[in-house]
Amino acid sequence: MNNEKQHVYLREWHRQEELAEQMLPMIGQLYRDKNVMMSVYGRSLVNATTIDILKAHRFARMILDDELSVVETFPLLEAICSLDLAPARIDLGRLTVRYLEHEGKVAVEEFVKQELATVNTGRQAILDEPQDVVLYGFGRIGRLLARILIEKAGSGEKLRLRAAVVRKGSEDDLLKRASLLRRDSVHGPFNGIITIDEEENAIIANGNMIRIIYSDSPETVDYTQYGIRNAIVVDNTGKWRDREGLSRHLKANGVSQVLLTAPGKGDIPNIVAGINNNLVQPEEKIYSAASCTTNAIVPVLKALHDRFGVVSGHVETCHSYTNDQNLIDNYHKADRRGRSAPLNMVITETGAAKAVAKVLPELAGKLSGNAIRVPTPNVSLAILNLELDKATDKATLNSYLRSISLDSPLQNQVDYTNSPDVVSSDYVGSRHACIVDSLATIVEGNRCVLYVWYDNEFGYSCQVVRLVQDMAGLEWPTLPQ
Template identity: 75%
Template sequence: MNSTKQDDYLKDWQQREEIAEAMLPLIGRLYRDRNVVISVYGRTLINPSTIDILKAHRFARQILENELSVRDSYPLLKAISELDLAPSRIDIGKLTVRYQAQAAGEPVEQFVRRELTSVNTGKGSMRQEPQDIVLYGFGRIGRLLARLLIEKTGGGDKLRLRAAVVRKGSADDLIKRASLLRRDSVHGFFRGAITVDEQENAIVANGNMIRIIYADAPEEVDYTQYGIKDAIVIDNTGKWRDRDGLGRHLKAKGTSAVILTAPGKGDIPNIVYGVNNELISPLEKIFSAASCTTNAIVPVLKAVNDRFGIVHGHVETCHSYTNDQNLIDNYHKNNRRGRSAPLNMVITETGAAKAVAKALPELTGKLTGNAIRVPTPNVSLAILNLTLTEGTSVEELNRYLRDISLNSGLQQQIDYTNSPEVVSSDFVGSRHAGIVDSLATIVDGNRCVLYVWYDNEFGYSAQVVRIVEKMAGLELPALPA
């Protein structure tokens, strides 16, 4: 009996693996040829492996309380691939569940055609030419942005990473920067092939030629001499945070707009994608993507405030150490940050609580905040201690946040987990702004405590890229509605 069961398990796995292998070329062609992005309950499948597809289906178990099988989704994917689709995002997990619940024997092809009528309009490009992107700085965030932008090249008519501007470090600067893009101690190897073109002083990553330009100031660069025009510059140095400083980028030939990967000062719009996108306008040329912590907590705070109301609260973050801290005790201009980051928990300040008001004015003056830097290299945790306008329960609050993570405009920002075993390293590489840890939720009448994990590097970088896509007019319609 045991032997038979073993054989059954292996046979079932091999069959599902074979189906997932058949899905790979369909997903690839839809993305490259038509800019159609396939996902499974928010898990995007771009350049996936067979295991990626199976894991995405397995993830659906915690939402559906039943595993979603590739046996169910493959027929729908095949029907999707036969349509003449415009650029879009299609969730085959949701589409499959809807088919099972509503189709009542309707042929798959007919159901899919009806559900996707709005984008079954023929292949089209969202832009006449790709949007040129320049990274000003090539550090932790810069290199992760490069990975994401390269991944999103698609058919080549969307975002195109053209250059990274840095200060020259050594004679073998190009080789070292290519190596840092290829290998990452936290996020692993680059998924693809990287070579260097020394004649062009460029890194070639999955066919994308990224020129490495050396400059000491933004206005020094003439991008047009490299064939770059109307570029969106992503300043990930954090050196300039006000309008005058960031405006120096706009004095360079070949630029059209600037986005800062840090909180902006003064009247610069601080954008948390998914919450205040209406501030992105062609009339504005300088934007901030706020901070990683602000991006993690604002979507959850908005969701809670919209449903239950927030009277006041305190935000405490356990934040992984950053390059601003010292490896060993040494002089630092800020209090406590001079002490060894890998050896200590370090109390420090955070502007995230005040920054919330820039994205959610209705919470102005209602939040306080502090931060503890902890000895981990990546992934942080925000603890939201809130007093609500009305009382609730753990079950109601969690159910509401789970639904928001699945079926709302905040689906890309809020993720949800109900695993009793997760720890910080499980969220390395998460593309969501924050992940609600439902089993840690505490509710006592109108008081609640929410625990929100976030990959303060990769999740934040994904949010930055979403802003860039919005600025470039490349937001894809999401289906099923």
């Protein structure tokens, strides 16, 4: 009997694996040719592997309390491929569940045609012309932004990464820049092929030509000589954080907007993607994507405040060390940061609690904050100790945050885990702004303590790209509604 079970399990696995393999080119063609992005309950299938597809289906059990199989979704994907679609985001999981509720009363092809009628209008360009993007700086965040933008390039009709501006380091600068993009000690190898074009001084990554432009100041670059026009410049150096400094980018030929990957000072709009995107307006040319910690805590605070009300609280972050710290003890202008980052926990300051007020004005003056730099290279933990306006319990609060992560406008920002064994390294590469660790939640009446993980490099970079898409006017209808 046990041997028979073994064969049954293996046969079923092979069946699902084969269907997932057949889905790969279909998903890829929809994305490249029609700008149609497929997902399963928010888990993207674009550029996925066979195993990624199967895991996305497995994830659906958190919502459905039942398994969702590629056996069920495959016929609907085939029907989708037969349509002449305009750009859209299509949730294959939701579509399949809705179809199964009809219990075979309507043919798959007819059902899909009805559900997707609003986008079954023929292939269209999502923008009048592709949006050029330039990275000013090519460090940790810059190279991760490059990876994400290259991954999302599709047919090249949306965001096009055209260049990275740096200071020349050595005669083999181009080779070294390409090598750093190709290999990453934390995030692993680049998913694709990278070569260099020395004549153009460019990195060729999965067919995307990224010119490496050398300059010591923003205003001296003439992007138009490289065919770059109306570019969004993403300044990931952090060197200029006020309007005066960042406006220097706008003096360069070929630049239309600027985005800072650090908290902006003064009147610069600080935006957390998914929260206050309404501040992206045609008349504004300079934006800040706030900090990684602000992006991590604001979505959860927003969700809690909407449901329970946040009276006051303290935010403590255990943050991975950064390049600003020293590897070994040495002079540093800031207190404590001169001590060896890989060997010590270092108490330092964070402006994240105050920065929350710029994104959520209703929480102004209600939060304090501090930070501890810890000896890990990536993934951080925010601990939210809050007083709520309404009393609740652990099950209710966790259930609410789980629903926020699975089916809400904050689905891309908030993730949720109930695993008893997760640790920080499990979240390297997370595309969410934060992950609520539900088993660590503490609730006593109107007080709660939440533990929120976040990939302070890759997760934050995904938030930055979401904001760039908004600045570019990229909008996809999401179906089924």
